[in-house]
Amino acid sequence: MRFIDEVEIRVRAGKGGNGIVSFHRAPFVSKGGPDGGDGGSGGNVVFRASAQLSTLEDVTLHRFYRAENGRPGQGGKKSGRSGRDITLKVPVGTLVLDVKNDRLLVDLTTDKQEFVVARGGIGGRGNSRFATPRNRTPRRCDPGLAGEERKIRMELKLIADVGLVGKPNAGKSTLLSVLTRAKPRIDAYPFSTLKPSLGIVPYGVYQRFVMADIPGLAEGARHGRGLGHQFLRHIQRTRLLIIMIEATEENYQEAFNQLIEELDGFSDELSDIPRIVVISKSDLLESDKLKTDFSFEMKISSISGEGLEKLVETIAERLNLVQEVRS
Ligand SMILES: Nc1nc2c(ncn2[C@@H]2O[C@H](COP(=O)(O)OP(=O)(O)OP(=O)(O)O)[C@@H](O)[C@H]2O)c(=O)[nH]1
Numbered sequence: 001m002r003f004i005d006e007v008e009i010r011v012r013a014g015k016g017g018n019g020i021v022s023f024h025r026a027p028f029v030s031k032g033g034p035d036g037g038d039g040g041s042g043g044n045v046v047f048r049a050s051a052q053l054s055t056l057e058d059v060t061l062h063r064f065y066r067a068e069n070g071r072p073g074q075g076g077k078k079s080g081r082s083g084r085d086i087t088l089k090v091p092v093g094t095l096v097l098d099v100k101n102d103r104l105l106v107d108l109t110t111d112k113q114e115f116v117v118a119r120g121g122i123g124g125r126g127n128s129r130f131a132t133p134r135n136r137t138p139r140r141c142d143p144g145l146a147g148e149e150r151k152i153r154m155e156l157k158l159i160a161d162v163g164l165v166g167k168p169n170a171g172k173s174t175l176l177s178v179l180t181r182a183k184p185r186i187d188a189y190p191f192s193t194l195k196p197s198l199g200i201v202p203y204g205v206y207q208r209f210v211m212a213d214i215p216g217l218a219e220g221a222r223h224g225r226g227l228g229h230q231f232l233r234h235i236q237r238t239r240l241l242i243i244m245i246e247a248t249e250e251n252y253q254e255a256f257n258q259l260i261e262e263l264d265g266f267s268d269e270l271s272d273i274p275r276i277v278v279i280s281k282s283d284l285l286e287s288d289k290l291k292t293d294f295s296f297e298m299k300i301s302s303i304s305g306e307g308l309e310k311l312v313e314t315i316a317e318r319l320n321l322v323q324e325v326r327s
């Protein structure tokens, strides 16, 4: 799966149609009154959130989107037709920013939510609007106004229920690959994951949750030194984090503290997310009793399968997917 999570496009709303100068003509009427109609307004550029989409790929088909112009007014005081809006569908969770000042225009958080990013220009007035008792034959009409034009950046925070957090090589991608049908890249060296990927973990008969794998967090990642940093925002909206500490790590507490420091330093949003701390690659431990003061919830191994069922169950519980069966 390819994730396009940041896209820039240019949008232009439609120009308003011009008002026109026209005079009523009829047989035997030499000087008919002014009857020039107004121009129609230009179409808007609208963003619409859709729960059906999960990436920004669709919007990247073009770099420039424009809505239709309004039509000029017509004789007989008829207004021109308004330009049609153009609606761009983006996934729920898309942030829309104005590139010029980096200002957030809207955070599209709910399905079918709409936002006008560029407003169409209003149509000009036709000469029939300018008739006064003193001037019964006005020759004035207004041009339509230009539509708004903007450079837009869209950012998509991947919406996952659970985020995997760990140092490089902790086994995050492997875990995603055994719990879901996702096929993230797995390698025996750190920094094998370069982009986040998502997978769907089935639970029970009808339940499921979405798990996000991001690149490993190296020390100092939040200062921009590591790769994981730029991806932390992808897991900012998860409801649960799995903190993975490799079983072969020399000092669990230290490794844990480092990770927590990165999370806390990134944002309050991120540091507030509940966590499950697991020791990964438990198959590499010599004895099944871990001699450590470090407090963790469970040991797991993507190779032997140890703890995986319990992990999924615990996640489902914390996400409140478990329904109590009452007899
Ligand atoms: N023995 C053992 N090896 C594992 C386990 N899980 C993953 N590995 C191995 O550990 C290495 C790293 O696994 P990845 O899943 O790529 O680790 P990662 O945390 O995604 O690494 P980055 O993407 O670089 O942060 C690979 O060689 C895996 O085969 C496990 O449970 N047991």
Ligand SMILES: [Mg+2]
Binding pocket: 172, 173, 174, 185, 186, 192, 193, 213, 214, 215, 216
């Ligand atoms: Mg990985």
